[in-house]
Amino acid sequence: MIERWFPCAEVSESAGAGWGSGNQERNLFTWFAARPSAQAKAAVLCSLLPWPDDEAEQERLQTLVQEAMTGRYAAWKELRDSIAAANPQGASTLDPFSGRGMIPLESSRLGITAYGIDYSPVAVLASHLLTDFPFRDWTGEPGLPFAKEGPLLRSSSDRLLADTKAMIDEIARRLDESLGSVYPRNDAGEYPWGYLWAVGIPCQECSRIFPLVGSYELIRARGKHSAQSYYVSGQSDGSVRTVVHDGPPLHQPTLRNAILPTGKKAKGKSAVCVHCQHVHSLESHRRLVNDGDCTDVLLLVADIDAAGSKSFREPSPADIDAVADASAALRTEPPFTPFLPAIPAEEIRPGNNNILGPSIYGARTFGDFMVDRQTLYYVRLAQTINKIGQELTHAGVSRDYARALSGYAAAVMVKKLRRSTRGARFQTSGGSRVGDLFVNEGSITFSHDSFEAGLGEGPGTWSSISANVMAVLRNLLADERGRPAQIERGSATNIAMRDGAVTVVVTDPPYDAMIAYSDASDLFYSWLKRCLHSLWPELTMTSDPYGAQDKDLEIIVKRQEGTGKLTVKDHRTREHYDKNIQAAFKEMRRVVPKDGLVTIVFGHGQPEVWQRLLDAISAADLVMTGSWPARTEAGGSHGNAHIETTLTMACRPAPPNRPDGRKGTVEAEIEAEIKRRYPDWERWGLAPTDMLMAAAGPAMEVVGRYREVLDARGEHVDIYTFLPLARASVQRAMAVDVDSVALESFDAPTRFALWWVRLYSRDVQPKSELRWQALAASMELDDVRPLVPDAAKGVAFTRSSDFETKLTADSPVIDVVLALAAASEDGLDAMGECLAASGRSADDPFLWAAVKFLADRLPHGDADSIAFTRVLRAKAGVGAAASTATRNVMEALSRRELADRQGTLL
Numbered sequence: 001m002i003e004r005w006f007p008c009a010e011v012s013e014s015a016g017a018g019w020g021s022g023n024q025e026r027n028l029f030t031w032f033a034a035r036p037s038a039q040a041k042a043a044v045l046c047s048l049l050p051w052p053d054d055e056a057e058q059e060r061l062q063t064l065v066q067e068a069m070t071g072r073y074a075a076w077k078e079l080r081d082s083i084a085a086a087n088p089q090g091a092s093t094l095d096p097f098s099g100r101g102m103i104p105l106e107s108s109r110l111g112i113t114a115y116g117i118d119y120s121p122v123a124v125l126a127s128h129l130l131t132d133f134p135f136r137d138w139t140g141e142p143g144l145p146f147a148k149e150g151p152l153l154r155s156s157s158d159r160l161l162a163d164t165k166a167m168i169d170e171i172a173r174r175l176d177e178s179l180g181s182v183y184p185r186n187d188a189g190e191y192p193w194g195y196l197w198a199v200g201i202p203c204q205e206c207s208r209i210f211p212l213v214g215s216y217e218l219i220r221a222r223g224k225h226s227a228q229s230y231y232v233s234g235q236s237d238g239s240v241r242t243v244v245h246d247g248p249p250l251h252q253p254t255l256r257n258a259i260l261p262t263g264k265k266a267k268g269k270s271a272v273c274v275h276c277q278h279v280h281s282l283e284s285h286r287r288l289v290n291d292g293d294c295t296d297v298l299l300l301v302a303d304i305d306a307a308g309s310k311s312f313r314e315p316s317p318a319d320i321d322a323v324a325d326a327s328a329a330l331r332t333e334p335p336f337t338p339f340l341p342a343i344p345a346e347e348i349r350p351g352n353n354n355i356l357g358p359s360i361y362g363a364r365t366f367g368d369f370m371v372d373r374q375t376l377y378y379v380r381l382a383q384t385i386n387k388i389g390q391e392l393t394h395a396g397v398s399r400d401y402a403r404a405l406s407g408y409a410a411a412v413m414v415k416k417l418r419r420s421t422r423g424a425r426f427q428t429s430g431g432s433r434v435g436d437l438f439v440n441e442g443s444i445t446f447s448h449d450s451f452e453a454g455l456g457e458g459p460g461t462w463s464s465i466s467a468n469v470m471a472v473l474r475n476l477l478a479d480e481r482g483r484p485a486q487i488e489r490g491s492a493t494n495i496a497m498r499d500g501a502v503t504v505v506v507t508d509p510p511y512d513a514m515i516a517y518s519d520a521s522d523l524f525y526s527w528l529k530r531c532l533h534s535l536w537p538e539l540t541m542t543s544d545p546y547g548a549q550d551k552d553l554e555i556i557v558k559r560q561e562g563t564g565k566l567t568v569k570d571h572r573t574r575e576h577y578d579k580n581i582q583a584a585f586k587e588m589r590r591v592v593p594k595d596g597l598v599t600i601v602f603g604h605g606q607p608e609v610w611q612r613l614l615d616a617i618s619a620a621d622l623v624m625t626g627s628w629p630a631r632t633e634a635g636g637s638h639g640n641a642h643i644e645t646t647l648t649m650a651c652r653p654a655p656p657n658r659p660d661g662r663k664g665t666v667e668a669e670i671e672a673e674i675k676r677r678y679p680d681w682e683r684w685g686l687a688p689t690d691m692l693m694a695a696a697g698p699a700m701e702v703v704g705r706y707r708e709v710l711d712a713r714g715e716h717v718d719i720y721t722f723l724p725l726a727r728a729s730v731q732r733a734m735a736v737d738v739d740s741v742a743l744e745s746f747d748a749p750t751r752f753a754l755w756w757v758r759l760y761s762r763d764v765q766p767k768s769e770l771r772w773q774a775l776a777a778s779m780e781l782d783d784v785r786p787l788v789p790d791a792a793k794g795v796a797f798t799r800s801s802d803f804e805t806k807l808t809a810d811s812p813v814i815d816v817v818l819a820l821a822a823a824s825e826d827g828l829d830a831m832g833e834c835l836a837a838s839g840r841s842a843d844d845p846f847l848w849a850a851v852k853f854l855a856d857r858l859p860h861g862d863a864d865s866i867a868f869t870r871v872l873r874a875k876a877g878v879g880a881a882a883s884t885a886t887r888n889v890m891e892a893l894s895r896r897e898l899a900d901r902q903g904t905l906l
Helices: 008-014 036-049 055-068 076-086 102-109 121-135 156-182 280-290 317-331 358-362 370-395 399-417 460-476 518-531 574-591 609-617 663-682 690-694 696-703 719-734 748-760 767-776 814-828 827-836 845-857 865-875 875-905
Strands: 093-094 113-118 194-204 209-211 217-219 228-232 238-245 270-272 297-306 309-313 438-440 448-454 488-489 505-508 597-603 622-629 644-652
Touching: 008 036, 008 622, 008 690, 036 076, 036 102, 036 505, 036 597, 036 644, 055 076, 093 102, 102 113, 102 121, 113 121, 121 156, 121 399, 121 460, 121 488, 156 317, 156 370, 156 399, 156 460, 194 280, 209 228, 209 238, 209 690, 217 309, 228 297, 238 297, 270 280, 270 609, 270 696, 280 358, 297 317, 317 370, 370 399, 370 663, 399 460, 399 518, 448 609, 505 574, 505 622, 505 827, 574 597, 574 609, 574 622, 609 622, 609 719, 609 767, 609 875, 622 690, 622 696, 644 696, 663 690, 663 696, 690 696, 690 719, 696 719, 696 827, 719 767, 748 767, 748 814, 748 845, 814 827, 814 845, 814 865, 827 875, 845 865, 865 875
Parallel strands: 093 113, 093 505, 113 488, 505 597
Antiparallel strands: 194 209, 194 297, 194 448, 217 228, 228 238, 297 309, 597 644, 622 644
């Protein structure tokens, strides 16, 4: 099915929200770039279902898949039966880049044998929690030694939920016993919600310590709640005092934009001493922190009452003493094993400044990310999870069940880490809360002032995070059906399976340089090793010289950034990526039958990356036979890239003994194949923009009929050459008319502009789409940029008021019509001058067809749509005005010529 049809519209719609977004699955465990459930499910279904010859049966299967896009288990029995009928030997799927397991999960939910492989041990743990443990039968397990007796549980899901909750509660109880002395209660006898900290540096003028604070706002005024703020005041003895007050901030924070003596704004945020007002440049205070010439300063304590109202106060003497006690206790914590010290000593790989922000500010290990008391908290938390896991096996609980319960507890810890460390900024937007340490999906931030969640209630605390995880797990286990996936750690370049072992491969490989998965998750890894080393000993095994996750075979392109001697060349280059992604595709081809299917989900904004991907697919002796777009990313941020549309691509092992092909022949076959497919695409309601991307499949299928494509001189032709041709073929197959004038008959710039408006009207598109369209039109990007300039977060069709051109007899039609629209506000004479300058006749069919097309296609109420309508209504007058303008020009030329002659005679 996936080679001929895919529910593009339904996937795009379902991926945005609800069950199809995958948000519930994503919230169980922190990982990156989760594939939306709708797309994962559709990819699995369409890869396993057939495409029968009978049109009625085609429609039946299409209807089933469309129904499947309405819910997690929609059309479950019918789909299972249809897949079983199409695969009498049994169906199985493999994802060798499984990540958190979104694709294996959808196979598991259908009761299909699913295999998942990932190189990151953190991802492997996440996959087990999502795709394996929920589907196992745990009803035969003995009761937990600390679980309270309850009603008879009806199912394995009930059992897993109840025992996970019991374990989480037991962890909370033991943490209270272990850490209560370093988190003193407030006057009401309750634990505070948390604590606001800042990094303090010595002033380079007066030598006194002052904290680096980016904002003095604590609570924003909202409804009946008044605002609350604070400021830091320098004291005569050289200390600082934090003053809390009602209302908005009264002073500027110590980290702020400063004005240099020259009157120019200083680069970045400067640090201003609260004692003597000396200004420290960004380079100056960053150097002090990076060199370790700094200290952590406790600024405020945050309390929260039973109603959830938050308030802030200065630290009490007991609070100050507790901080010192925590630092002393941390220095005496025993190691977890002879090879695992209490405080993570795993080093930050040099050149990681762009991924791990704390490395710019002095952090050299993953144990440097927190204030001492927060580090102590995680040491004790890891000890507690590990110890309880051991107790469970001693109490007769199976090792697998103990691994599962410990794993879910570790998931809470990992999610809590996102609201911890010096990257957890205090935020006031949407209520006072703790910020996420990820500035996007791939980079950990650093903040000079950060928030430490305590033992009490409130955002970022164990009780809050665990309640969220339990809610997610409860939702995922509701109506759970299927079978456990088989998850392993390994490399996609060396799959431990025999030839032809699985029915299909469905995978979502890493997207070039978008996310550095292991670097971004090494913080989690360093703590997971400590809390799971007894039951998950494989987590502790690594050959990485820095003690973090292995990266030798990680298939990404690693962006480098470092300072001075810390800059080292990383092996994860483009050459590394291309070589290993090709090896992975070869392995995928090997483990499916000789006529099997490899389905690849991929998204990237750079045509050059697509070229390299297609080269890797071809070099692996795979032939793309289908490609289907879906807007699954909503312009989301992925590391340093922004994408909206991903392609789900079907590939087959290349047939043996293929002949060589000629470029002209292949181009003709592509044109014919797309023309043949177009009626089906139109019948199924594919949007023109979807057709452009779907055209890649049949184009590559045609190219794949040949071992190699040669040009007229016998030179090799890169397969990527045919992608723009495929897009252009869609345009021709659509036979677009512009007011009865064929689009193909316009000049190239006008054809490009009208086609762009036909596809996107005034909508903003990613810059990558402009590159694709320019390639399809065989035009240089610089030539089309004036027509489609930059807009907010992308590009959009130009506005006539912004378009600049000098009209001549050689001007393309689009230049003339835009100039007419711009001149229309100035009246007939101005429009007539434009037409006269272009040298076009008043009844030029191309000119007026383009004007009418743009008036109709641009949004109703758009200024240019109104302007083009105005031009149309004045068509007769414009012609007359042009004649007048031409006559005036000619008369002026005659007068000038006469004057020149008179001057010569005199």
